[in-house]
Amino acid sequence: MSSPQQARAQASAITSGRTAAEAGPAPTSQLRQLFDGPRLSPGQRRIAQYLIENITEAAFLSITDLAERVGVSQPSVTRFASAMGFSGYPALREKLQSIALSTLAGAPGAPAEDQGNELQSAVDAEIENLENLRRDFGDPDQVIRIGRALSLSTPLTVLGLRISCSLAEYFAYAARRIHPDVRLVTRGGSVAYDAILQSREAGGSWMLAFAMPRHAQETLTAVRVARSAGLKVALVTDLALGPLKDEADAAFVVGTGSRLVFDSYAAPVVMSAALLQAMTDADPERTQARLEDYEQIAEEHQFFLKD
Known part of the structure; x- marks a missing residue:
């Protein structure tokens, strides 16, 4: 089972040697745009909220680890991926990783996104x-x-x-x-x-x-x-x-x-x-x-x- 430290290490290894990503929508905005499209059930929104709040770690978790972190079943994660229009969790995770990497490989000194917390959003x-x-x-x-x-x-x-x-x-x-x-x-x-x-x-x-x-x-x-x-x-x-x-x-x-x-x-x-x-x-x-x-x-x- 992956720990937060292992997830961060994996993310750092993947981003090693990459050049800074071109400026674009902030990761939180990208996730909200992704999740705002389909109509999600309350259980699926719990998954979405966890991903928004923990994207740099959650994007590299296995389906078992993600389900455990959110407190849902593995089939619930699979149904969430399908509701988002992906063929399965691996395809969703690939998309999440690309968003997470834009955070970890962002240009030094770039202003942080000022979107407030989830309640303010x-x-x-x-x-x-x-x-x-x-x-x-x-x-x-x-x-x-x-x-x-x-x-x-x-x-x-x-x-x-x-x-x-x-x-x-x-x-x-x-x-x-x-x-x-x-x-x-x-x-x-x-x-x-x-x-x-x-x-x-x-x-x-x-x-x-x-x-x-x-x-x-x-x-x-x-x-x-x-x-x-x-x-x-x-x-x-x-x-x-x-x-x-x-x-x-x-x-x-x-x-x-x-x-x-x-x-x-x-x-x-x-x-x-x-x-x-x-x-x-x-x-x-x-x-x-x-x-x-x-x-x-x-x-x-x-x-x-x-x-």
Whole structure:
């Protein structure tokens, strides 16, 4: 089993006699570009994080040693290599070694990459997602139009399965303050079908669905059930292409943060708040009346702590 000292020695031996590499993207940037392409599972992201943080050693580890360092199985490392588009771990390791060597053979005195740590990098990625969303809001017509349609749908169905459940719960919680009948669906299968069909029979016309990675097959099925029942579907997702977007009557594509083991959802939450704002603006009198009634009840029953 290779030790860190042995890995460094091997790296030094390989780089012995090499001339300084030409200036190019910093190794950390190269790795992030490599890993940002495919959609990785949480377990695979652990491997990616370890490689980013320990590239000069990890690039020369055997598959057994790498799996042990990360705390995953050898097949997990093999699947990670396949997910990255490589024929296997040896091909991935060859690519990693070329990146590592650019670090070890860099020109003396070259400025170190100032990219911050992994948590700061995750925040930077979310800032980029929010900047993209801000540009999309330059033309708010679709948000306003769909917000009005959701406001008019009584009842209004909100769907969010698996990881998307939290976004659906946030939206539904707020929407209930301004809408008389919001029906939240967070369980798939026949339970979801019953709720969707009952909502349509009660007069509903729209369903808002959240679909974030990893995208559940049951979400696609539920969307198709809603469409077949006569409901129109508005979709908040990170997918610019695919069957989910194809099935929706309206789609809002927003980026998710994928730099950490589990995704973060700054942009989808802002999109949800924008749709809620559009719903309030669609019927300001109803909104004001319901908010005042709720505040009265909250005060009477002391729902909240005093500031």
